[in-house]
Amino acid sequence: MELRHLRYFAAVAETCHFGQAADQLHVAQPALSYAIRQLESELDVTLFNRTTRQVELTAAGEFLQTEAARILGGVDDAVRGVRRIAAGRSGLIRLGLTGTAAFSHLPRIARVVKRELPDVALEIRADMLTPDQCDALRAGALDLGVLRPPAVGADVLLRTIEVEPLILAVSVDHRLAVEPVVSMSDLRDEPFVVYGSRDSAVNAAVLRSCREAGYAPHQEHRAPGTAVLLALVAAGLGVAVVPQSVRALPLDGLVFRDLLDAQHVELSLAWRTGEDNPLLQAVLDLLTTALLTDSVGRQR
The missing domain is CATH 3.40.190.10 (Periplasmic binding protein-like II)
Structure with missing residues (x-):
């Protein structure tokens, strides 16, 4: 069963009119009718009772209409979710912070992420010194750190957010x-x-x-x-x-x-070299802007 056939069926089931459904789907009516016949043949059932005056769902068609709405809704949700992740709008960020940053910066970080990226979850590890954060970033146990430079060891990039x-x-x-x-x-x-x-x-x-x-x-x-x-x-x-x-x-x-x-x-955001996660980049850009703005405001 193709998703295309399921979407065609759902449109006809909603309108009970092949012409209206064809217009809604932007397809030719003969092509739509052929697709529905293919679906009925594949399922070995009759989904619509057709007369010259009206189209009605059979009992099997009514059941498939309910299931089609559930299936297509799940597919649409999956598509939106995949696109949010690819655009850096959804997912999990594992965040490490120094002891002082957990008190002074974590509330602001959590607020701005919740406001601007509501589908992003933060997993927090607090009171981590710089060497521990760098080790965790290299090992893949952390995605992002808030630490005091310099970084300990290689393969860690830094972006200063406050002095x-x-x-x-x-x-x-x-x-x-x-x-x-x-x-x-x-x-x-x-x-x-x-x-x-x-x-x-x-x-x-x-x-x-x-x-x-x-x-x-x-x-x-x-x-x-x-x-x-x-x-x-x-x-x-x-x-x-x-x-x-x-x-x-x-x-x-x-x-x-x-x-x-x-x-x-200095206090810096830290992440591992070569990281290409779009979610991490979105969070990095968001926090850089928000925390630098806060820092400048406090210094004035």
Whole structure:
């Protein structure tokens, strides 16, 4: 049974008139009549009772009309779905984020994708450091990452979406908590709480900032992620220099202060080299525009 024959049958069943159905289908009436006879012959049933005055569905024809509507509806849905996927409008994106980006950027990412690409689902993996995201991208376990450059290893492409200043996090009872602005030199004798990963882009920027101020930081504690890092600072076990987006994680016993002379860190979208998924490209373009616009707006 050809889909063409099924569509012809559905048109005749709806109109109960071969001439009207032929006009609707933009085919010649003799060709339509021949196609219906072919279908009846293939099924070995009579689908229409025909007289010189009217065309009526038989019981078998009524059953096929219901089934044809279901089948053709499913085919049309499949065609639309395939076209949405090919156009980058439908599917699944597996997204990894650094600890801070999960708090500062994930809500905006989820909102804009839901609004602009409602048939795209996001599978989220949060609190992933840059090396882990790069490994997952190369292995095909992630489609897109939000990470701190530089990328670790080869075959990962980056697109910068934000440049953030570093700020100071201290406990509320720390001597610097009362200062509105702090200099890196003010931290010379302080114990630092830093990220545990040796490849942390934030740690590298903090180290450069300290060296420019003329000292090497005393790294008292290492934390596996941002939440633990801030908890250690709030407990008074040290100070931390962190990206500005960490302000999105308020914590009792903790205050943030601007730093005059600290480095900046970048936040980038990351994906594997050679990726030709149209859905990924659509999400990349959408997020680049949305997040860069948000970033410029916050800097003004």
